[in-house]
Amino acid sequence: MVISSLVIEAIPDQVDSVAAELAKIDNVEVHSTQDYKVVVLVEAETVDASHAIASSFINIEGVTGINLVYTNFEDDPDIIEAVSQ
């Protein structure tokens, strides 16, 4: 699995609703909130899929920024295949 963590920035009075919306998304875990920031974990099969999930956050009402902090792709089958070639 590709495991990533992100800090999602939201309009301050919409942090709770943003966190609730994020939590509804498959493979997304809301870890905590701080001020206007929501910390989320994304688990997906590939980097591509993880990126697609993270990019979709911009469509949530109240999201103002998506910051990637960490992404671990040691198990991404696409990358393993590319490296082995």
Place this chain on the structure above:
Amino acid sequence: MVEKMLNEVPDSTSIVSEAVNSELSRRSFVKATAATLAVAAAAGTLSSLVGCGGQGGVLGVGNSKVYTSVCRFCGCGCGVLCEVAGGRLVSVTGDPDNASNKGLNCVKGYYLAKVLYGKDRLTKPLIRKDKATKGTDSGLTEASWDEALDLVAEKLKAVWKEDKSRLAFWASGQQPIVEGYLTAKFWKAGLLSNNIDPNARLCMASAVVAFMNVFQTDEPAGCYEDLDLADVFITWGANMAEAHPVLYSRLTARKLNDSNVKHYDLGTIKTRTSASANKTMLFKPGTDNAIANCIANYLVSEEKYDKKFVEAHCQFKAGTEDLGNAYEDGWDATDKLQEATGNDGVWGIEFSEYADMLKKYTFKYTSELSGVSEADLKELAEVFADKNKKVMSLWTMGVNQHNRGTWMNHNIYNIHLLSGKFAQPGCGPFSLTGQPTACGTAREVGTFAHRLPADLLVANGQHRRYTEVLWGLPSGYLGDDEEKNPGIMKPGKHTIKIFRDLSNGDIDFLWSAHNNWAGSLPNLTRFLGKGEKKGIMDAFIVVSEVYPTLSCDYADVVFPAAMWIEREGQFGNAERRTAIFEKAVDPPGDAKWDAWILMQVAQRVLDGEVIGGNDSFDTLFGTIWDKDKKDFINESQREISKIVWEEYRTFTNPTMNPTADDINNDVGDKFGVTADDGTYTPAKLKLFAKQMAPYDEYLSNHGLTWPVREVDGKWLGTKWRFAAGKQEDGFDEYGIAQYGQKDDAGKLISKPGNIDLYKTAKYKASVTFRPYEPPAENPDAEYPFWFCTGRLLEHWHTGSMTRVVPELDRALPEALLDMNAADCEKLGVKDGDMVTVKSRHGEFNIRVSTAGRTAPPAGVVFAPFFAKETLINLAVHDYYDPLSKEPDYKKTCVSITKA
């Protein structure tokens, strides 16, 4: 709950031991790592956790190793930590110790995972044997390194010996500093040719010329921290939300922290940046120069400018106004341009004269011209009139890629200088950059056709002499007599001139490294042999690349290069921060470090050549390369980079070389540098103004912003150049102490909170009146629309790296033409229709979108330039700013018809 969560974050040691002791699965451990890092990043306490360099932390556990690095993509230059296991990159983390981004990356950080491992990496040298295949994606066959290097060296040497005006190197802001420096040295000192120019000519040249004109030193006074402190932000034709997401995130964070903070977005189309601005002001293309003058006029005529600041720090100038528009071959040599650019084409005027020149730009006149309401213009002008507001202006391509881009840069400085909003925390004009290390490589090491390292100029005798000393060249080797020994006294061909000459059959050898001119140049119809000019087909073209690009289709030889962390590199970002990315993995196949490729070619071309009786190659590169071994003297790229860096660093640390120090200190005329009348004019090089630190400091500090000063054994960066205050607080204490303005008693005039423009001859910035000039083309019955081009979030420039990442390609698979619904209705086209976009220069087909990423007003259309199947630059004109030679990509007039 939040505090509880943060308090629950364990220290790094306990995380590791917990993971090991409880035999958590690897997945649980990675998840715990991910959560810990993100919580700490949100709280700003990430630094202690990452364990860089094996110091203990949640990264680099077990068999993996962590390397300090910088994101590969844009000019923000965000720090990243790269974790490597089993010879491959396995994770990427925002680097908390790099002050440019403090642990946060944009979603492009995901691409870093894949950019090394995309399909079709170039892994073998390629040679085209049949010229008839040029311009197609076939015809290149694999070759050995020796075969490819011998062929390139033979062609280069032949052209060089025959007529060196017919060779050129197109350099890149994508290449690290050491590679750019070595290339410039080979070209300028080895081949005595100034026909080297970077792709930064297409994005930053207008900013560079204005910096030199206004402050006599390149690059901004302020830094990214200004984004955390400003009261008002103004984006001038810049879609920061998509092009500089991490910086935009800081801007929005500042707004969220204080409801009084405002953001005005000025542009010709609505973008994602407009969507979150407090107010968007759409102006008619090209009228930004009028808007800035309108603000200046208000400040001056209403006496709302900062009189004390203006008196102390500004001088006033006017310049040649009739510059025409540059389209025809040979235009550079016209009398008009020579007059306009000779002595910068400017002259001193009184403040009252400047005030008179501004008078025309009333709110009424400017509103009619620009389409921005008088009320909005007044609101904007009041921002600058408010003495208590800290204002930050931000701009990139909308201002720079402009037929009067240098003027618009001037005009932004003018309003900041008039209002005294300059070089203070949270307050000042800030020119953003597009390419990763455009500042570090293209601008600082001298890969421009008119430059030498450290802002020095080929046309200046003292600058050449200084360079000769540091490069171990005999006095006068770089030229000392226009007739008998011209050397490199005359600037070479700028980018557009190179490609115009190439298309005309006047360039026989072109080497381009890490840029994709066959997609990124304007007017590709003119340059790619699709019109009547076929020179590109006859010239010998070398391309150094990592993935196949359109430019490879025109190459005779392709060199496969190591990319990003496959070699050690040095990065200079928009806030003057120099940082290093360490070599962390090996390049694939036979791909090689660019410095190795360059040295191989240089050794072959310079074989048998002498400089002052000594072997040319050894004189220039003997410190790093062993000719017998045909390789570097040391296997360690770190050690080679250090040697080159120390040489380059001497340019900004004159005391490292006694003769250079004498020149920097203007010790008489003993260096034979005199004016025509035999007198000696002090050079006033002030090279410590760009002071760089020893190599290792950049590794241990995760980047430093120049000028970097040694204070009590510690190297400290400068956040605000020219601003008086303590060095440890980020101010320019040592620069001002060394070069600042002093009173009769020898005491410094500036006090903390003041500025000192010590790099300028008279301690004064130049406020030059620059009028509104209509664009090179204007809509008419035949070509009724303005066509604006640009970049969107998912794809970097021509997409040569990002389009090999499948998900990015799916996210934005096709370049679309964003159109206003009213225009569509008028033309009878609808969302999804294919149309032909035609200009006076060429045409292309594209699908229409009325719900695209940008929302242009009626009369303006937009498309991005990443897609090779939708080659929009076929129709974009190549008119350029006469002062900066940077093309205007934003205002081609086109017709649109259903395809």
